[in-house]
Amino acid sequence: xSVAAADQAVDAIGMPEAGVCxxxxxxxxxxxxxxxxxxxxYNDAMKACREEAHAGVPMHIRNAPTKMMKGxxxxxxxxxxxxxxxxxxxxxxxxxxxxxxRTFFDPHDVEPADSHARAPAVPLRWPQPAExxxx
Numbered sequence: 001x002s003v004a005a006a007d008q009a010v011d012a013i014g015m016p017e018a019g020v021c022x023x024x025x026x027x028x029x030x031x032x033x034x035x036x037x038x039x040x041x042y043n044d045a046m047k048a049c050r051e052e053a054h055a056g057v058p059m060h061i062r063n064a065p066t067k068m069m070k071g072x073x074x075x076x077x078x079x080x081x082x083x084x085x086x087x088x089x090x091x092x093x094x095x096x097x098x099x100x101x102r103t104f105f106d107p108h109d110v111e112p113a114d115s116h117a118r119a120p121a122v123p124l125r126w127p128q129p130a131e132x133x134x135x
Contacts, residue, residue, distance in 0.1 A: 002028045037109035045104045055096035 006025035010018040064074035079090055095102060 033111040035110040037106050040109065041105040048099055048102065048104070052096065052098045055098040058092060058094065058096060060090075060092050061094060 003025045006018070006021040009021035012018075059073045060075065060077045062069070062074040064070045069075075077092065079087075081087070084090075093100060
């Protein structure tokens with residue numbers, strides 16, 4: 001939200017006035033907890049798609065726009081999440097049988113939210129003094 005607001009500020013008030021909004025968004029992003037969890041999950045899921053390309057979409061989550069598809073069992077037992085109380089997952093699962101039990105996203109693979117509070121203070125300035133660069 002902060003970054004989108006900075007972008008809107010550039011459109012609304014222009015530069016150089018919006019420079020402070022951009023700087024605020026940069027610091028917000030620099031101090032935000034970091035994670036490779038999505039990157040790893042995406043790569044693992046893409047690898048599974050390549051290796052198990054033959055695996056079909058489970059019948060209970062297939063779209064059934066025709067009577068024939070409904071007759072073949074498409075979407076049988078499907079539970080619309082909002083109508084099911086926004087429960088997480090379903091008994092049948094969402095992955096093909098060949099991928100059953102696989103987990104791609106690890107929500108714990110995240111930098112602790114307070115890691116910057118515990119880190120030593122680093123001055124935010126550029127350019128760095130030559131002595132700190134070993135020059």
